[in-house]
Ligand SMILES: *[C@@H]1O[C@H](CO)[C@@H](O)[C@H](O)[C@H]1NC(C)=O
């Protein structure tokens with residue numbers, strides 16, 4: 001049987017323990033790397049389809065960059081992915097099937113630079129979301145940055161400032177870092193098979209990707225997926241980073257673990273799997289174009305019942321790079337300084353404060369999404385795209401779509417459907 005390697009896994013260039021005949025062996029039909037939304041939804045579908053599987057997760061929790069945190073008042077705040085919106089049908093259907101309720105929390109629209117947005121949307125409509133690199137203008141667009149295009153099409157200072165904030169909010173990257181083709185393809189993916197992607201759907205709140213939140217916090221989706229896997233006697237192994245994958249002549253995958261960046265434990269466990277699924281790898285109250293602030297956008301993050309008030313903000317791209325080496329206290333002081341500028345002196349004394357530094361997390365290395373600089377999509381697009389979703393790449397919806405697709409493909413390959 002062919003071994004399918006879905007999704008790229010980076011292998012660390014350290015000395016790896018060797019496989020020995022004394023290593024314990026576990027046999028499963030399918031081994032799944034990563035208890036994120038994609039891996040967990042695939043695992044649940046596979047188990048329902050009669051396939052034995054095991055999920056291996058490096059962290060001590062499920063959900064990846066979907067993470068709930070508790071405030072001192074008991075309220076739940078997401079510090080990772082939290083919004084769901086129009087055309088994100090699969091993640092909304094999954095949450096509904098789990099009896100999770102979404103709610104609309106927004107009050108205001110953002111201004112739009114209408115002509116540039118219409119031009120971007122027009123280009124996005126001509127993209128084939130399955131293979132953006134086959135577009136007749138792919139080479140031209142992939143050889144320039146988003147910034148180059150903005151220099152010509154959004155050069156008025158106020159318009160440019162809005163696009164700069166849009167870029168850092170969507171990608172946590174400056175326009176100078178992004179391939180223009182990647183930006184167009186990302187806009188094209190902000191839709192589904194019947195509703196083409198638009199930039200508005202990425203950035204506005206009503207009708208867009210940030211339209212709704214999930215009552216109780218989005219990590220409940222990952223936690224319930226994990227419960228479904230365990231209910232069906234599947235397993236999720238936490239604290240289990242997979243460091244090495246070996247294909248043998250019999251086309252069986254061996255996955256060896258455990259040891260972490262910091263300990264070199266020579267123990268290995270060998271897992272024999274017929275298939276491997278690699279599932280490893282977000283409007284607004286304030287939009288600020290004042291480059292002396294580190295917070296450029298804030299969101300009302302109060303719970304559905306408004307029992308307390310919460311503000312959420314991102315520190316993006318160059319601002320976060322500047323703060324990477326600072327302590328939590330220093331970052332908190334800068335954030336509260338900006339909040340006071342926007343909301344007044346009351347904002348200086350919150351009853352609780354949560355700082356989540358995704359850029360310092362070993363198993364994420366940053367957030368919210370991976371992006372392509374120029375010349376990556378046209379060269380490697382096919383290899384990068386195969387395992388992921390055509391729509392809502394980088395969003396919870398795209399994760400659920402890819403998990404569901406992979407489960408279907410594996411069930412077909414194993415002759416279960
Ligand atoms: C696309 O999204 C819209 C809004 O969520 C939905 O009504 C429509 O059924 C979706 N189309 C498909 C093909 O899923």
Ligand SMILES: *[C@@H]1O[C@H](CO)[C@@H](O)[C@H](O)[C@H]1NC(C)=O
Pocket residue numbers: 122123126136137
């Ligand atoms: C592709 O590029 C050509 C030349 O720059 C331009 O005229 C054309 O409008 C572009 N196509 C799209 C879909 O933007």
Ligand SMILES: *[C@@H]1O[C@H](CO)[C@@H](O)[C@H](O)[C@H]1NC(C)=O
Pocket residue numbers: 291292
């Ligand atoms: C902030 O913006 C002003 C005006 O656009 C510019 O002159 C200045 O260099 C910018 N400062 C930083 C730190 O980017």
Ligand SMILES: CC(=O)N[C@H]1CO[C@H](CO)[C@@H](O)[C@@H]1O
Pocket residue numbers: 008009010280281364365366369370371
């Ligand atoms: C396993 C894997 O592909 N990890 C990647 C996740 O995304 C970060 C940031 O985009 C990469 O640095 C990792 O290599």
